Amino acid sequence: MIEFDGVGHAxxxxxxxxxxxxxxxxxxxxxxxxxxxxxxxxxxxxxxxVRPTRGxxxxxxxxxxxxxxxxxxxxxxxxxxxxxxxxxxxxxxxxAFSLRRSGLSRPERARRAAEVLAEHGxxxxxxxPAHQLSGGQKQLxxxxxxLVLDPDVLVCDEPTTLLxxxxxxxxxxxxxxxxxxxxxVTHDLDLLGGFERVVVIHGGRVVADDEPGPAVxxxxxxxx
Amino acid sequence: MTPLGLYVPGASSLHRxxxxxKFLGMLVLVTVSVVLGSPIALGVIxxxxxxGYPLARxxxxxxxxxxxxxxxxxxxxxxxxxxxxxVRSAGVTVLRLVAALGAASLFTLTTRxxxxxxxxxxxxxxxxxxxxxxxxxxxxxxVGLLVGLTLQAVATLSGIAAxxxxxxxxxGVERSVVAFAVPFLVxxxxxxxxxxxxxxxxxxxxx
Ligand SMILES: Nc1ncnc2c1ncn2[C@@H]1O[C@H](COP(=O)(O)OP(=O)(O)OP(=O)(O)O)[C@@H](O)[C@H]1O
Ligand SMILES: [Mg+2]
Numbered sequence: 486m487i488e489f490d491g492v493g494h495a496x497x498x499x500x501x502x503x504x505x506x507x508x509x510x511x512x513x514x515x516x517x518x519x520x521x522x523x524x525x526x527x528x529x530x531x532x533x534x535v536r537p538t539r540g541x542x543x544x545x546x547x548x549x550x551x552x553x554x555x556x557x558x559x560x561x562x563x564x565x566x567x568x569x570x571x572x573x574x575x576x577x578x579x580x581a582f583s584l585r586r587s588g589l590s591r592p593e594r595a596r597r598a599a600e601v602l603a604e605h606g607x608x609x610x611x612x613x614p615a616h617q618l619s620g621g622q623k624q625l626x627x628x629x630x631x632l633v634l635d636p637d638v639l640v641c642d643e644p645t646t647l648l649x650x651x652x653x654x655x656x657x658x659x660x661x662x663x664x665x666x667x668x669x670v671t672h673d674l675d676l677l678g679g680f681e682r683v684v685v686i687h688g689g690r691v692v693a694d695d696e697p698g699p700a701v702x703x704x705x706x707x708x709x
Numbered sequence: 710m711t712p713l714g715l716y717v718p719g720a721s722s723l724h725r726x727x728x729x730x731k732f733l734g735m736l737v738l739v740t741v742s743v744v745l746g747s748p749i750a751l752g753v754i755x756x757x758x759x760x761g762y763p764l765a766r767x768x769x770x771x772x773x774x775x776x777x778x779x780x781x782x783x784x785x786x787x788x789x790x791x792x793x794x795x796v797r798s799a800g801v802t803v804l805r806l807v808a809a810l811g812a813a814s815l816f817t818l819t820t821r822x823x824x825x826x827x828x829x830x831x832x833x834x835x836x837x838x839x840x841x842x843x844x845x846x847x848x849x850x851x852v853g854l855l856v857g858l859t860l861q862a863v864a865t866l867s868g869i870a871a872x873x874x875x876x877x878x879x880x881g882v883e884r885s886v887v888a889f890a891v892p893f894l895v896x897x898x899x900x901x902x903x904x905x906x907x908x909x910x911x912x913x914x915x916x
Contacts, residue, residue, distance in 0.1 A: 534906055554915030562910040568865070569903030572858060572911075574716055578823040583911055591827060612718035616868060630911065 486510050486545060487531055487638065487668070493539030494526055494689075501526055502689040505540070511681040515669045515697075517704050518686035524642075524670045527686065531640050531668060532560040544638065561631030561665070563641040567623035568616070576602060576618065576626050577611030583630045601633045602626075605659060621652025628659070639665040645673055674701055717818050723765040728824035729832060735816045742808040748797070751804035758811040765819045779810050826854065854913070869896050 487509040494502040502523045516524040529535040530542045533549030533556055541548055549556040564570055573579040580598035581591075589597065599611040605625055610618070618626060624644055631639060641660070645653045653673070660667055661679050669676065677683055683700035685693035685707070693703040718724075723731070742754050762772055783803045790799030873893045874883065882888040908914070 529906075532910055534909060554912065557910065557912045557915060562907075564903065564907060564910075566903055568868075569900055570907040572904070572908065574822045575718075578821060581823060586912070591823070595823075612716075614715055616865070 486543075487666075488543040489527070489530075489540070490543065491540030492527075492530065492537045492542060494523070494530075494535065495538050500689065502537075505691055507684065507691065507694070509666075509668065509682070512666050513669075513680040513682070514667070515671060515677055515680045515683045516686055517671060517674070517677075517683060517700070519708060522686045523689045524686050528640050528642050528668060528670050529562075531638070532557050532562050534562070558634070559636055560638045560640060561634065561636040563624070563627050563631060563639065563644045565643040565646050567620065567627045567647070570627040570630065571615045571623060574614060574616075575611065576607060576613050576615050576629075579615055579626060580629050580633050583633050598629075598633060601629045605629050605632070606655065619652075621648045621655065624648060624652070624656060625659075628656075632663075632665075636665060638668065639663065640668045640670075642670045643672065644669075645671070645676065674704075677701060715817065716821055717765075717767055717771055719766055719819065721765045721819070723761060723815070723819045726819075727828070728820050729828035731816055731820060732825070732828060735812045738812040739809045742805045742812075745805075746801060748800050748804060751801060751808060754808045755804055755811065758808055758815060761811075761815045765815065767815075767818055771818070775814055779807060782810075783807060865900060866897065869893060869900065 487507075489505045489507040492502060492505040493500065501521075505527065516528060518524050526535055530537055530549065531544060533553040536550045541550065544556050544559060547556050547559075549560075571579050573582050577595055577598045580601055581594040584594045584597060587594065595611070602608065602611055605628065607622060607625055607629065610622070610626075615623070615626060624647070628644075639660075645656050648656060653676075657676055657679075660669070669680070671677070677697040680697050683693075683695060683697045683704075684691055685700055685704045687707055692707070693700050695703070726734075738754065738758065742751055745751055745754070783806065786806065787799050787803050790802050870893060873889055873896065876892065877883045877885065877888040880888070
């Protein structure tokens with residue numbers, strides 16, 4: 486469970502989030518809102534990349550601002566740009582990199598990495614240079630790097646922005662199958678089909694919090 | 710355009726050699742070629758290094774871009790040194806450079822970064838005991854990660870440079886320094902920022 490308790494945030498003088506109170510228990514939650522409304526700032530707070538300047542966030546009762554390491558073991562984060570998330574030269578090494586603290590031996594890590602790649606449509610790519618994968622494959626790789634750690638929560642900040650229609654559909658199908666609680670930030674309203682709860686952020690505040698139908702209707706009205 | 714190659718998967722004897730031994734071998738080759746002053750001996754070293762490429766079964770389409778950038782570098786240096794010094798010392802410098810770059814490339818082409826990192830970590834382990842470098846907070850796994858990220862950064866930066874150059878060409882400003890430098894710097898800094906966040910999300914800062 487993820488709780489935002491009177492959360493506010495300011496970058497320097499500029500306040501970008503105000504009085505956010507949310508308690509996210511659903512398995513599939515999305516944040517939508519216009520550019521600059523504060524979605525990414527809010528999502529980054531879940532794993533402590535951004536610390537709220539007011540209020541607090543709790544993930545399973547742990548505050549990411551204090552227990553960052555413990556929270557990041559529970560929360561995986563997929564960013565928009567897969568190029569910056571891939572830190573090792575081959576797909577297998579990159580996934581194995583996530584396991585460096587797992588206590589597994591090097592060959593075990595490599596085997597586990599290959600398994601996870603195979604499970605998510607990258608079978609046979611373990612030795613492939615990561616920077617030569619297609620955009621969609623890179624995004625899948627970034628996801629594999631997180632899933633290999635089996636987190637409880639997966640936060641994705643516009644993970645499909647750079648993907649074509651087919652890769653986007655694959656990514657969404659994959660998200661649908663995961664056992665993890667997923668928090669998705671997106672501008673792509675097509676992705677919201679399987680979601681239980683959609684939170685609309687506007688000007689740093691929660692302005693709607695509902696099932697996809699009514700929430701999206703509200704958002705469309707906002708965007709006019 | 711980087712003179713260093715990125716890993717090509719394979720099962721040749723060069724691929725199977727332990728990373729540490731291979732690294733030492735490369736170091737010895739590079740050192741010897743720096744020490745030696747005879748063009749003939751240097752030519753032999755270059756030939757030995759060159760033989761390593763077919764031995765490792767590196768495909769030609771991976772060798773050619775490396776060869777091209779090394780040759781380009783060699784021609785420039787040869788011309789410059791011949792002009793400044795004499796043909797003989799120019800030849801020696803170029804042969805040294807070709808031997809060293811050739812050996813280093815052969816190493817990076819046949820060794821997984823993960824294995825390099827592992828070898829670095831093992832080699833540093835005794836050095837990083839609390840009584841030695843460990844006192845200053847040097848940790849072998851961190852040094853290993855640094856080596857891995859540095860090698861990876863070469864690929865990323867050359868990728869950014871290529872796409873910025875392409876964009877400049879598309880706007881017809883390929884000769885402008887500003888049209889290259891500004892977006893290159895902005896994208897490099899942005900990449901550094903995002904990479905930092907991604908590493909933090911993967912728990913690197915937590916260890
Ligand atoms: N590092 C930063 N420093 C200063 N201001 C920032 C920083 N990051 C974001 N902001 C500002 O905070 C506000 C909210 O940004 P945020 O990235 O959370 O928006 P968003 O809803 O994710 O937008 P988008 O849909 O465009 O991704 C914006 O006004 C932005 O300019
Ligand atoms: Mg955003």
